[in-house]
Amino acid sequence: MLPGDLPGFHQMLKDELRFPLAWGTSPIRDFGVWRRTARARVEEHLLVDRQDDTPYDPEFTDRREADGWTRERVTVSLTRYARVPGVLLTPQGTGPFPAVLLLHDHGSRFDIGKEKLVRPWYDDARLASARQWADRCYGGRFVGDELARRGYVVLCLDALGWGDRGPLAYERQQALASNLYHLGSSLAGLLAREDARAAAFLAGLERVAAARVAALGFSLGGYRAWQTAALSDAVTAAASVCWMTGLKELMVPGGNTLRGQSAFHMLHPGLARHLDLPDVASIAAPRPMLFLHGERDPLFTADGVRAAHARLRAVWDSRHAGERLRTRVWPGVGHVFTRPMQEEVFAWLDRVL
DSSP states (O other): OTTTTTHHHHOOOOOOOOOSSSTTSSSOOHHHHHHHHHHHHHHHTTOOOOTTTTTOOOOEEEEEESSSEEEEEEESSSSSSOOOEEEEEESSSSSSSEEEEEOOTTTTOOSSSSGSSSSSSSSSHHHHHHHHHHHHSSSSSSSSHHHHHTHHHHHHOTTTTGGGGGGOOOGGHHHHHHHHHHOOOOHHHHHHHHHHHHHHHHHOOOOOOOEEEEEEEEEHHHHHHHHHHHHHHTTTTEEEEEEEOOHHHHHSTTTTGOOOGEEEEEOTTGGTTOOOHHHHHGGGSOEEEEEEETOOOOOOOOHHHHHHHHHHHHHHHHTTTTGGGGEEETTTOOOOOHHHHHHHHHHHHHHOO
């Protein structure tokens, strides 16, 4: 609930948003020029500069053989500020292989990050927590392990605050974001930069077919997947599960975004004066993109999802690439990434990579 006269003020600000840089609204008519202009505008609002000159300096440890693939722990410098821990799965056989950058969810569960998607073979306590989370959100399946079994290289890293980079407490997210803003930086911008760098690192591995790299995530991971595709040409396809809507439809009474805290991982100050959320995702056009949503997902209004899907469709159709965009609302499904939804994503990845 917004105090005092803020509801009216809030509504007036929403009404003033016109998203003038959106494709089809912007005076720019050349799509290539628009794409470069829109990406540059997004990057301006990340408040974290590019890190292309930072050596990755990867360290691979704890190599283990699994049933059909190899597990490794990896630590890599995505920015000059920190070393980032993660896991790397590689199919057995002769590469190079297609690859998936797996981006973990939020869920207000910070003791695990990469372990939400890849079975932790290195920590029994985290394994118990990870199994509980997989049962809750992923139909009891570790999506990364399943992708490796199907022949994909999989990279999954901890975002700041999760797993080996945490645990962050729910009520401390605002403090973390505030400190970064005071330092001229941004929590959401750091996440975006790290994800884009992770995609480039994955695509550059000798074991990976660089032209066959996808980003995939659920919930916050879904947001991260389409954002990474918008910011990085290393991503050749992206699948987002349970995170796409219009900003105005997202910011409604009772909405999760208005509560703050977790919203800071997706907040780029001032960007809404230029682009809506589906406009940012559209920077990735005409590359293959998949957006799945649960009909009963309480975090997103049906109107917001429909409006966003329509905006996306208009952009891909304008590029004569409508067949490369798939949007679907799963009936009777909430904010989860069920096994049937996973099977749809896996089949789609097999087709587009």
